[in-house]
Amino acid sequence: MPIVSLGGVLALSAFTVLVATLLIEFTAKRVLIIAIAFIAINFIPNNPQGSGSVRLLAVQGNTPSVGLDFNSRAQAVFNLHRDATREFAQKTYDAIVWPENAIDIDPRQFPEVAADITSLTKELQTPLIAGVVQRREGSPENASIAYSKTGTRESVYIKRGLTPFGEYIPLRKLAELVSPLARNVNDFVSGNERVVHTISGAKLAPIICYELIQDDLVRDMALNSQALIVQTNSATFSDTAQSAQQLAITRIRAVEHSRYILSVSTIGISAFIDNNGRVLSQTRENIKSFLVGDLELNSKKTFIDRLLG
Incomplete structure (x- = not known):
């Protein structure tokens, strides 16, 4: 590679x-x-290593069910990740990372969820980066939110590269002619700016699921950070090749931009990957699990990034 x-x-x-x-x-x-x-x-040199690292706990909390109705009980998905974090957080970490859709109910509208987040971060004295679905003027947003040790929102990234048919319906008028049910689908609202989370002084850029295949977006995040965090939800595609395919794409992105990557999923595969595409550790699918690892920091640019960046 x-x-x-x-x-x-x-x-x-x-x-x-x-x-x-x-x-x-x-x-x-x-x-x-x-x-x-x-x-x-084989004579092409490997990407050089950077300096410094952040120690992260990745929590794969699993979901109550899989398939298209995986999130019919959004509160239950949150509870699973909350409880798994308390179970697995046995040491000191720079941050805890939850996957996309780990919090599928807007904490700003559900005080009990916001209180649980605050209680958890205060208890563990550790920041939390979580995948959150929040609402703006009635429409959903797919967000990566960094909460401080006291549970306050430190930085919020809104997904810019939405998934067609998964998060919005393209050619909506045509789709509504084909199926009246399309009128019942509420499109997600896309973000319009890059936001990078700062953890222990390190710049960690979030990539949310489908964004991973968008070259320009991934390059923008990589060039403005020292490591990448891919937050994804594979529950809809349980028992298919999707998780393995996404892991392969993530490995390629690590080499392309010389960035260590933590990929964390609701049901797996979650993995730590170095900047030469090697999988350092990974989970199995469809289980509650966790990973602990050091995400090494790197600000160096690859040839392709110097050329196109």
């Missing part, structure tokens, strides 16, 4: 197409060309 740090995902795609094209006709000459190409790639 070092080729990604030079040419980004396009270079990796081009290399894959080249190898596939050469394999259409299996000859000794073509096999030799492929072997030389793979050997050449």
Whole structure:
């Protein structure tokens, strides 16, 4: 994967197409060309390490159910993550990280949820970065919110790259002609600015689920941070290849931008990944679990980031 740090995902795609094209006709000459190409790639140096780190606890609290109705009991999803955090937080951390949709009810509208967050952060004396669905003028927003040790909102990132058909309906008028049920879908509101969380002086940029496949957005976050946090919810796609595919994409992004990444999911796979795409630790799927790791900090730019940044 070092080729990604030079040419980004396009270079990796081009290399894959080249190898596939050469394999259409299996000859000794073509096999030799492929072997030389793979050997050449191995001479591309790894991304250099940075300095400093933050120690994080990632909580995979699981959900009461999976599939399209995974969040029919939003309060229960929050309770699972709250209780799992109390169970797993046995040491000192720079921050605790919850996945997307861990808090699917706006704490500003549910005082008991806000009180639980405050109680938890005060009890553990640790900041919390959580995936929250909040509401603005009646419409939902998919947010990553950093709460301080006292439970106050320190920084709020609103997801900019919304998922078509998952968070909004494209071509709404046409969709409503096809199915009247489309009128009942309330579109999410997208954010319009980059927000980076600061934890123990380190800049950690949140990427929310589908945003991971948007090149410009990920590059913008990487170039303005020292490490990335991917908050995702895989409950809708339980027992499919989606989680493994997303992990593979996350590994590529780590190499492309030379950033350590913590990816945390409601049901898994959650993982710590270094800036050369190696998975340092990961959870299994469909279970309550946690990870503890050091997210190393790096401000260096890869060739592709210098070129396009």
